Amino acid sequence: MTPHVPHVTGTVPLTAAHSGPHPPLDTTLTTPPAPKDRSMPSCTTPGTAPAHWLQTVVLLTTPAGRVALRATSERLEPFGTTVRDGESPQDAAARMLGGPARPGTAPGRMLALDWTAPGSQGAGGAEITYVYEGELSAARCADLETDTAVRLVDPRDLDDALPPAWSRRLLAALHARVEGTTTELADGRPCRPGVLDRHRVLAGRSAGTEGQWMPDYTWDGATGRVRGWIFGPDGRVMLLHDPATGRTDLPGGAGGDDPAMALGAVAATTAHVTLAPDREVVGHHVSGGEATASVAARLRIVGPLVPVPCAPLPVRLLATPEQALELAPHAALTRSEVEDVMHLAHSEFQLPVADRRPVTEVPATGGVL
Template structure:
């Protein structure tokens, strides 16, 4: 075990590295250990850096060519006055493993993927907190500083524990406009702010995050305007365009691209908490909504339409922003 003693104290600091591997659906890879699961964690050896330990872990898991991605989080965990032991400094790195190799590892029983919302049931609380914070940092392109697994400077994802309620959605089929003609059962909006980010709604009761949407109709663009005003207090521009349809069983959901003009103040409903309105890049939105709810083909079609027809900029990866309850003009 690699440890260091801080000057002026007899406390010993144990250095550890964890590798956070995710599959194409955003599920977290854990290592089977008998009847339980554990993170891919290793103790930093003498002469190693935390990144060296991450490389060693990935080489053992994947292949000699595997390399860790960027640093996601650093956690400091000290023993309490009532306990004995060492303080731990844990570096959490993103693990870069291809989708095909993830499937092979899962088939061989070397890794088991669990949804972010299942981390609390699969791991001790401290590790569940660490990994959820690392997933947030992965989505936002940041590095987060943790204290006993809790972010020192929590953002919107941390405050509302977004991803912890991400549900498994049934696999649907994406159909471009020119290949499907019918009346959609539902409608949902890719509502773009001027900077290229889109609006998401987070339900604090269910823990689910989604694109604004609701019941459809013969004219999806009109339906979206009604739904957006009701669920998100959003006023849209008149230039709205259906980009395609998400087909699931007998239901079809029309995806409509539109511009956000105004987000009005949220109105409290009896016995129901206010929804949380978030602004995220389109790629971040796909990572935060339920699995399979947005296919890669839909994301590509939406972004192409937003850039070519609506002339909106590409939003840079950044921390998710929470829109105030009072709203505002965009």
Template sequence: MLARHASAGARTAVVPSTWTAGGHRAAEFARTLEILGAGAPRLPGYADARNPASAVGDAVRLVAAPLDEAVGRPVAHLREVRPDIVVGHDAPGRLTGHPDHRRAHQITLLAVRSATGSSASSPSPPPSPPCPPDRERPRSETEMTATPSPDEAENRVMTDEEYGVLRASAALWAGTSVLVTDERGRVLIQHVDYRPTCLLPGGAVDRGEAPARAASRELGEELGVTMAVARGLAVDWVGADGFGAPAEMRFPGEIVHVYDGGTWDDERIASIRLPEGEIESVEFVEPARLPGLMSPVDARRALSALRARIDAAGPALLENGLPLAPTVLDRVGALSTARARHHLPFHPGPAPASLSTVQAWGWFLGPDGRVLVLLDPDTGAACLPGGAPAPQDRDDPLVTLRRAVHEEAAAEFGEPLFLGHLSDPDEPCARLRYAAPLTRLGPPPVDPATGRAHVRVLATPEQAVELFDWGSPAADQLAAVHHARARLGIPRAVRQPLTELPDATDLTAGWPASP
């Protein structure tokens, strides 16, 4: 069979059950393979159970070798040769009855499954007495059974050793990352000396180490910061081909746990101390820059984790950085486009008459204290409802506000409260801010300014601010919003997942009756 396939141009290879280089028949075996066109010998290094002279020195007998070790050796050959056909001994070794041949059948099936992920029949262990009743256990989805050859009477449950080897063959690496932002919502990344792309703080989980403990350890080793992490943001399954690892690394895939490192103030950032080597520098970057600085899967994971932190729906389950159950922020690609930078001072009083009004925006509060936010369906960019004055508004900012909010969001609102204005150091103008109870939403309209319908969501005021880059003045505006909310008798919103509002909605039923 070997000669026929070799003469037809196929690549063939032979891995014997036993024998080592230097054995008294090793040269004969090599010459036989040469004649058959099967390449160089691939000797496993084990001794024959019945012929000690088959191996040199203190080689272990195949039947006594640890199963995971015995399976690992042919796995390496299978991955190198990538055969279409694998021929081996049958389960009971009927041709000779040799114990090595029965063991070889078991090893071969496990090796094929481990090397290729195929659905090859589960290995049949050597004949053994039935399992005593006190050793029996209920069958489950994870319990493996052996598929008998036609002459075998019944299936057998895999031994614990076989099952352990099979599970170990599918094992993945485990890693951690920590998502840290500054007070502007920028993400901390590390420039490292061993990769051309940047990383979040984190690293490998050591043997026996819990992922959260590994994340805390890595923060100390890489940034010199001592802190515990307790909130998970994402768990990412990374496939063997999702990392772009070199072949010699034998990357099997990885489970990466992403934790929330919180928002760091200037004092905490100043306490960062980098180790000598490995971490060249750190910086805080706009989330939209991550795809240009990190590997594709790392950038997807970081953005998914950041959206999960804002959305507050719990840890996201990812595959190669992409969420299995995308939230509205994931669907619109929030934060994948650079946020408009508006670090403009907020003033709680009215705008001076010398400043022209260029914008009127509103914080429109639902009955639960959340506010209406509009998301661009193409870029994910967020904004508050409102717009710029038009001639038909007759210089009345409230007319501007009602018109723009109706055009953008088909929204109606109650009596507004004036919050204040933003001034621009580079331009003599004012941007006005209002707060009002949100009462009704019609069907999503097409915005005449963009030709697209915004995605409407309810978010807490704090969640809304995290979607903007307003700098430190955002805190002043946020304080004014909560002051107005209290005046309107609206409760403070509990942080919760964003709610999309795709349909017409009457919110008046949620408001308390007027006295």
């Protein structure tokens, strides 16, 4: 058993909230002492092989995407517990969140299943970890900022906050959460890594700037910047991921008197794409007396990426607008902006509403979507 497996002691007050059928409730995250017998019998002949260790973890996240970790006197740990005899992994997760009998405290769906081979972490048996989804309500996050028993950590800081196996495990679970999938892991590494796994998207996310979304707002003057909601024919939008900084963003750049025209030039130079002529200013993000125009446009042609000396090629991603909200937090996107953009794309561009799915990468060679 790895020394960093979360053991459970004491009681930490938290609010369990998730997007499932139950409404958010103020509950107590109960962390009872771990039982002595934590083993799940192996499938080999009884008495001839070491037991497998079974544990469950709930990936608790804030609305801003930060991860809640339990702070001990020695280190930070995920919120988890070992599975008791006769329990299912989901029962154990529910027990940790306050008990399965309380309405609204059930964990969300399973995000990841991790197998750590026997002996790889110094234990005699294999280590099996179930990771479930969980969310903290916005009302509870402010209290947790001053709670010394809980630390809210950006995904980009997981490598510094946790041992390598745990940071890999939680980052892979975050990717599965964004894509609406369940991932199979071996020692924290995805067995079938996707685009987000390969490029470690979310590991470089940064805090968003404050401001206000103003739909259908005409800015009195030139806009300082423009950003593009560039739609493909399936209703997904293009994102640019910078491997050097780990930052993922909507294509954007300098604005001007005509944001729609400016986006065409910005898209050609940053994403190497050609846009359809029909473009619509959806609104402005206003912060500190400056405005960033959000422009919706349709993708016409994807050109090849052009290498730049001493800089890695950007990674062009296709994601749903709601996934863009999760993958580009520093862009200060809001759910209202996403809803406005999706409505315009459906009503004006006659594009379908894209269902949540794995994020894909546009080939560097380009082509027609």
